[in-house]
Amino acid sequence: MTKPAGDRPPKIDGEAGAGSPTDVDVIAHLTDEIVPALAAKLAATGLGELEVRQGTWKVRVRRPDGEGGRPTRRAGDRPSRAQPGHAGHGHAPAAVEGHRGGRPAPAYSGNGSQPPELTPVGPGPGTDRAARPDPLDVDPHRGVATSPAVGVFQPGTTARAGTRVRAGDRLGVVDMLGVPQEIVSPVDGIVGATLVEAGDAVEYGQELIVVELAQRPDHVG
Amino acid sequence: MIRKVLIANRGEIALRVLRACRTLGLEAVVAYSEADRESLPVQLADEAICIGPADAKRSYLSASAVISAAVVTGCDAIHPGYGFLSEDEGFADVVRAHDLTFVGPPPEVLDRFASKEATRRLLATHGLATIPGSAGLLEDDGHALAEAERIGYPVLIKPSAGGGGKGMRMVRSPRELESAIRICRSEAKAAFGDDSLYLERWLEDNRHIEVQVAVDRYGNGVHLGERDCSIQRRHQKILEEAPSPALSDDARLELCERAIRAVVAAGYENVGTLEFLVDRDGNPYFIEINCRIQVEHPVTEMLTGVDLVATQLRIAGGEPLGFSQSDVVLRGHAIELRINAEDAEHEFRPASGVVERYLAPGGPGVRMDSHLYPGYEVPPFYDSLLGKLIVWGRDRDAAVARARAALDELLVEGIVTNVPIHRALLSSEPFLEGRMTTNLLDRMGSAAFLAAAGRT
Numbered sequence: 001m002t003k004p005a006g007d008r009p010p011k012i013d014g015e016a017g018a019g020s021p022t023d024v025d026v027i028a029h030l031t032d033e034i035v036p037a038l039a040a041k042l043a044a045t046g047l048g049e050l051e052v053r054q055g056t057w058k059v060r061v062r063r064p065d066g067e068g069g070r071p072t073r074r075a076g077d078r079p080s081r082a083q084p085g086h087a088g089h090g091h092a093p094a095a096v097e098g099h100r101g102g103r104p105a106p107a108y109s110g111n112g113s114q115p116p117e118l119t120p121v122g123p124g125p126g127t128d129r130a131a132r133p134d135p136l137d138v139d140p141h142r143g144v145a146t147s148p149a150v151g152v153f154q155p156g157t158t159a160r161a162g163t164r165v166r167a168g169d170r171l172g173v174v175d176m177l178g179v180p181q182e183i184v185s186p187v188d189g190i191v192g193a194t195l196v197e198a199g200d201a202v203e204y205g206q207e208l209i210v211v212e213l214a215q216r217p218d219h220v221g
Numbered sequence: 222m223i224r225k226v227l228i229a230n231r232g233e234i235a236l237r238v239l240r241a242c243r244t245l246g247l248e249a250v251v252a253y254s255e256a257d258r259e260s261l262p263v264q265l266a267d268e269a270i271c272i273g274p275a276d277a278k279r280s281y282l283s284a285s286a287v288i289s290a291a292v293v294t295g296c297d298a299i300h301p302g303y304g305f306l307s308e309d310e311g312f313a314d315v316v317r318a319h320d321l322t323f324v325g326p327p328p329e330v331l332d333r334f335a336s337k338e339a340t341r342r343l344l345a346t347h348g349l350a351t352i353p354g355s356a357g358l359l360e361d362d363g364h365a366l367a368e369a370e371r372i373g374y375p376v377l378i379k380p381s382a383g384g385g386g387k388g389m390r391m392v393r394s395p396r397e398l399e400s401a402i403r404i405c406r407s408e409a410k411a412a413f414g415d416d417s418l419y420l421e422r423w424l425e426d427n428r429h430i431e432v433q434v435a436v437d438r439y440g441n442g443v444h445l446g447e448r449d450c451s452i453q454r455r456h457q458k459i460l461e462e463a464p465s466p467a468l469s470d471d472a473r474l475e476l477c478e479r480a481i482r483a484v485v486a487a488g489y490e491n492v493g494t495l496e497f498l499v500d501r502d503g504n505p506y507f508i509e510i511n512c513r514i515q516v517e518h519p520v521t522e523m524l525t526g527v528d529l530v531a532t533q534l535r536i537a538g539g540e541p542l543g544f545s546q547s548d549v550v551l552r553g554h555a556i557e558l559r560i561n562a563e564d565a566e567h568e569f570r571p572a573s574g575v576v577e578r579y580l581a582p583g584g585p586g587v588r589m590d591s592h593l594y595p596g597y598e599v600p601p602f603y604d605s606l607l608g609k610l611i612v613w614g615r616d617r618d619a620a621v622a623r624a625r626a627a628l629d630e631l632l633v634e635g636i637v638t639n640v641p642i643h644r645a646l647l648s649s650e651p652f653l654e655g656r657m658t659t660n661l662l663d664r665m666g667s668a669a670f671l672a673a674a675g676r677t
Binding site (some may be wrong): 149150151152176177179201202203204205206 | 255270271272273274281285286288289290292293294319
């Protein structure tokens with residue numbers, strides 16, 4: 001029904017910390033336990049890259065080039081069947097907000113052994129699931145501000161099409177039980193289409209406002 | 222009356238609640254985290270809404286995200302399932318403040334039963350024996366040492382809030398006690414946000430037996446028999462069955478009748494479970510009440526034919542129970558095997574990954590409650606329960622035979638499961654003779670247990 005994210009094996013960077021002795025046990029532990037765990041976690045989280053530090057060692061697991069790093073929607077997402085979402089599921093904020101003040105690392109809830117502490121260090125990729133054509137997936141020249149919460153969409157004055165904004169600028173709020181949650185621009189650019197009506201109910205991660213990139217980079221990702 | 226329910230949980234229990242809603246003709250919305258976007262309850266739901274990221278603190282444990290989701294989708298009730306927000310009286314309060322119905326006991330009832338220590342005292346006044354324990358919560362080390370001395374070692378340190386074995390330690394000496402208390406306090410603080418502890422006498426070789434009750438808001442209450450949950454690993458239940466092989470019919474009836482009388486008198490409402498430890502001499506001691514649906518509820522459903530989740534919804538909606546004690550007939554024997562994504566060969570390390578192939582067993586008296594499907598990716602963020610295999614038979618032997626056949630039929634590939642421990646259990650002498658106690662697996666060590674069962 002679904003395929004695991006990333007058919008190609010993740011690339012692994014192992015680097016010794018400054019001046020650390022090469023310790024066979026540490027390496028064995030890293031390669032036998034930490035790396036497979038990281039790879040599994042990477043596949044499950046949709047993040048582009050994960051890094052774990054243990055003592056003076058650090059391991060970073062990254063998806064193969066070309067799979068990550070670009071602000072995209074998740075291809076293959078069904079349109080939301082929730083009443084609030086008529087614009088389809090948004091991508092995880094990870095896609096465009098990986099750099100926004102540090103998303104908390106995935107937390108274990110429930111049983112047993114604690115995993116190593118994970119630090120997401122990069123934006124997540126789209127997955128390589130069977131794609132429904134979607135202009136947002138193929139256009140690297142725009143970002144999409146997504147909903148930070150489940151609630152009611154209230155665009156701000158900066159959300160008017162044509163407004164020049166910087167990454168991190170506030171574009172409006174999602175009202176969650178009376179508590180406003182800020183919608184921020186993921187990129188420097190010019191505000192484009194708003195995908196949801198003011199006053200609509202929106203879900204977490206739903207795409208709300210398109211921002212066309214101010215500078216067109218030759219290469220993104 | 223409830224019309225539309227937000228299901229604020231995941232996995233097999235979200236699916237179970239969805240099915241109950243459909244049976245009752247209620248609309249249902251499945252609330253999910255980003256990690257559960259592809260999950261079966263989300264796919265089967267008529268309506269689903271993403272409430273937050275994978276981190277449960279910002280999704281399934283976020284009261285505001287859950288309630289906001291209920292409000293914007295036009296729900297009038299929230300079913301919390303088990304775990305997460307299910308026993309949070311503060312959450313139930315806020316749910317009510319938004320004119321929504323919490324599917325469970327009303328907030329003031331949850332409040333009354335929130336502290337285990339206070340609940341023991343309350344139900345003791347209504348005729349339930351409790352394990353000798355500390356008078357009140359532990360103040361400091363000096364107080365703890367004095368209380369432990371009075372109760373007699375070994376003692377069990379327990380957190381006043383929460384359950385599931387977190388913040389719990391058995392100690393055999395004053396020297397162990399001091400360091401164990403520090404560990405328990407920090408575990409309890411981390412797990413439940415409350416580090417109050419109390420002590421109980423440790424009962425060697427005890428059995429864990431619990432009584433299922435249902436009470437409507439008009440004070441009509443019934444018990445639905447007991448379940449024996451003695452097969453545990455580190456305080457986590459693995460296999461549950463009913464009736465308990467350790468109780469005679471007379472002892473069962475007396476325990477269940479005492480339990481329902483006590484909770485009705487104490488003003489309990491909705492579906493709930495009273496947990497007892499039963500010592501070697503067959504004396505039951507009340508330990509705690511669970512004010513929610515439990516993982517092992519299907520055991521009782523198989524025995525009684527009562528849909529417990531539908532009963533929760535009906536009672537929360539203000540309906541009378543609709544049946545009396547004489548309508549509750551306990552028929553045959555039922556066994557539930559918890560299928561977990563755990564490596565039994567390696568200290569039950571939790572696993573995640575893609576389920577490549579999945580086939581649920583079937584046939585008469587076989588029920589599989591699971592959210593698995595081929596291609597499903599088990600996320601690493603939540604607990605390791607993949608599903609529950611429940612079997613029913615005319616008697617215990619027939620149920621065991623069905624459990625073995627069903628387990629052979631169950632196919633889960635791509636992810637490691639604890640099926641080997643179930644195979645071992647179903648052919649082990651202590652289980653077949655009904656002699657399992659809560660500490661047996663831990664005392665033998667699961668590796669030794671697997672090896673011993675492999676030889677027979």
